[in-house]
Structure formats: structure tokens, C-alpha cells
Amino acid sequence: MTTAEPAFLRETSHRRFNPLRGDWTLVSPHRTLRPWQGQREKAPAPVGLKHDPSCYLCAGNMRANGARNPDYQATFVFDNDFAALKPDAPDARFDDGLLVAEGESGVCRVICFSPRHDLTLARMGVGEIASVVDAWIAEAKALGARDDIASVQIFENRGEIMGCSNPHPHGQVWASRHMPNELLLESATQGAYFAKHGRPMLADYLAKELALKERVVFENAHFAALVPFWAVWPFETMLLPKRAISGFDQLAPDEVGALAAALSEMTIRYDNLFETSFPYSMGFHQRPTDGRAHPEWTLHAHFYPPLLRSATVKKFMVGFEMLGTPQRDITPESAAERLRAQATTHYSAA
Ligand SMILES: [Zn+2]
Numbered sequence: 001m002t003t004a005e006p007a008f009l010r011e012t013s014h015r016r017f018n019p020l021r022g023d024w025t026l027v028s029p030h031r032t033l034r035p036w037q038g039q040r041e042k043a044p045a046p047v048g049l050k051h052d053p054s055c056y057l058c059a060g061n062m063r064a065n066g067a068r069n070p071d072y073q074a075t076f077v078f079d080n081d082f083a084a085l086k087p088d089a090p091d092a093r094f095d096d097g098l099l100v101a102e103g104e105s106g107v108c109r110v111i112c113f114s115p116r117h118d119l120t121l122a123r124m125g126v127g128e129i130a131s132v133v134d135a136w137i138a139e140a141k142a143l144g145a146r147d148d149i150a151s152v153q154i155f156e157n158r159g160e161i162m163g164c165s166n167p168h169p170h171g172q173v174w175a176s177r178h179m180p181n182e183l184l185l186e187s188a189t190q191g192a193y194f195a196k197h198g199r200p201m202l203a204d205y206l207a208k209e210l211a212l213k214e215r216v217v218f219e220n221a222h223f224a225a226l227v228p229f230w231a232v233w234p235f236e237t238m239l240l241p242k243r244a245i246s247g248f249d250q251l252a253p254d255e256v257g258a259l260a261a262a263l264s265e266m267t268i269r270y271d272n273l274f275e276t277s278f279p280y281s282m283g284f285h286q287r288p289t290d291g292r293a294h295p296e297w298t299l300h301a302h303f304y305p306p307l308l309r310s311a312t313v314k315k316f317m318v319g320f321e322m323l324g325t326p327q328r329d330i331t332p333e334s335a336a337e338r339l340r341a342q343a344t345t346h347y348s349a350a
Pocket residue numbers: 051052055056057058059116117168
């Protein structure tokens with residue numbers, strides 16, 4: 001059932017509940033007209049080189065640990081030379097009342113999306129992106145099958161503004177013995193919803209959004225992209241599958257193609273929004289890899305981009321947002337409208 005949304009959601013300060021994290025977002029639509037004299041980030045310089053001899057991700061180059069990258073043609077996956085998680089960390093526990101710690105082991109891997117140093121997902125072909133999805137599936141399956149891994153977190157940090165120092169298109173996989181905070185939160189909320197309704201929360205949520213259309217950016221045969229009702233970042237989006245899929249291992253071949261096409265379209269729309277190589281942190285949440293079925297879980301991607309009003313003005317998460325509740329000015333509905341209005345051909349090719 002879908003209820004018409006009341007006017008206060010467009011007009012005055014309110015908070016919206018995020019059922020996936022079980023917390024709130026403050027929305028202040030009346031503030032979008034206030035003058036802005038804040039910081040402007042420098043627009044990132046365009047990357048020109050197809051192969052950079054000093055890049056540790058380019059084919060044939062030497063990495064920090066002395067290993068040489070192969071002459072790879074599509075994707076290339078290797079163990080992070082400076083891994084945050086070590087596989088041999090002991091399964092130990094320290095508990096002294098308020099002071100609690102646990103040994104945390106795991107595996108950190110790097111996935112080069114392409115041998116081309118100068119590309120991004122937005123400027124790669126759908127077939128090339130499908131190779132990246134195939135690499136994600138292979139990593140999710142191999143790492144998820146291990147007894148000492150409860151979570152396989154796949155993500156990409158894009159752009160210097162997001163702390164990504166190397167423009168070479170690449171992402172990461174961090175697989176860990178324990179579930180990370182966000183996965184733990186989303187497991188609890190989806191589990192409680194499934195126990196009450198007998199259906200996955202995100203399947204019901206997607207059905208609602210597809211009926212309303214207001215926050216849907218685009219859809220294809222198997223995936224839909226939308227700005228969540230509770231989005232925190234100005235142009236935050238989620239990618240959701242139209243079928244009940246709980247993890248990468250359940251993607252059918254035509255869904256791999258549809259996911260690649262959706263990633264291509266989303267990143268092109270983002271780049272076109274401010275005619276810049278749009279920075280973001282994006283990643284997938286999938287069911288914990290603890291061997292159980294987890295019918296409550298839906299595989300999905302979050303895009304968290306920091307830009308607010310141009311290639312050089314980003315949103316800050318400070319003050320009330322650090323100490324209270326995340327806050328946004330532009331409504332999720334108007335963000336979706338602006339993303340919907342973007343061309344699906346990359347601006348650099350136009
Ligand atoms: Zn490179």
C-alpha cells in the first residue's frame with residue numbers, strides 16, 4: 001500500500017526514519033536558498049595517461065612490496081600490500097567490563113577494474129564493467145566460503161576528495177571474521193522486518209518506490225536506482241535488484257549484465273550532474289557469509305557522494321551531524337529529479 005506523501009516533507013524541517021539502519025536523517029528543505037560562502041574544493045585535474053609508469057596498479061609495474069603486476073587485459077586482483085586486516089590475527093578476546101577487545105582477522109584485496117589508467121566506471125563500456133562484476137562474484141564466493149570469514153565487503157573510493165590517492169580505476173574487498181558495524185545494523189533491521197512480515201524489507205521498499213516513481217532515478221530489466229527516502233548525502237543513491245537476491249553468488253548471467261549497465265548509467269549520470277569525474281564511496285551490502293541462508297537479506301549497493309552544488313563544493317558532516325543527527329537541505333525527491341534529468345551519454349563524449 002502506498003500513501004500520498006504530505007506537504008511538510010517538501011516545506012519545513014522534519015526528520016525521516018531510515019529502517020535499514022534504525023536511525024534518523026534531519027531534512028531542512030527551507031534552507032536551500034541560503035547564501036553559500038564556504039569552501040570550494042579544487043576540481044580534480046583530468047587524467048591523461050593510459051599507462052602511468054609510476055602507478056603501482058598499472059600493468060607490468062612494480063608494487064611497493066617488490067611484486068610485479070602481470071600484463072593484465074581486463075581485471076586484476078591481488079592481496080593489498082598494506083592490508084588493514086591480517087589473516088593470522090588470533091581469535092582472542094579481552095573483556096574487562098567497559099574495556100572489551102577482540103582479535104580481528106581477515107583479508108584485504110585490491111581489484112583493478114581495467115588496465116587503462118585514465119578510465120573510470122563512468123567511461124568504461126558495459127562489457128568491461130561486467131568483467132568487474134564477475135571479479136566481485138569470484139571474490140565474494142571464494143572469501144565467503146571460508147570458515148574464518150563472516151563478511152565480504154566490496155567497495156570503491158573514487159576521487160581525491162574521498163581520500164583515494166590513485167586515479168587508476170580500482171576497488172577493494174575487505175573480508176573479516178566479524179561482521180562490520182553497518183552489516184550488523186542492517187542484519188538486525190532486515191531480520192526483524194522479515195520475522196514480522198515474512199518478506200525482505202528491501203523488496204517491499206523497492207515495490208513502494210517503483211509504484212511512487214518520485215525517488216526512482218532509472219530502472220532496467222533487473223535493477224533499479226533510487227535516492228532513498230532517508231538519504232543523508234545530497235545525491236546518495238541505492239541500487240536494488242528486482243528479484244530476491246541476497247548475495248553476489250546468486251546473480252544470474254543476465255543480472256550481471258543488468259548490474260553492469262546500471263553501474264554504467266549511474267556513474268555517467270553522476271559525472272554529468274556537475275560535469276566532473278564525480279567522487280564517491282560506493283559499495284555493496286550482501287548477506288553475512290556465516291553459512292546460513294538469510295532470506296531477510298537483499299543484495300544492494302550504496303553510493304555516498306560528497307558533492308553538494310558543484311564540482312568544487314562538497315557537503316561537510318560536522319557539528320550537529322557529528323554530535324546529533326545527519327542533516328540535509330536539498331530533499332531526496334529533488335535530488336532524484338536532478339539525477340533523472342541527466343543525459344545517459346557521458347559529457348566528455350558529447
Ligand atoms: Zn595506473
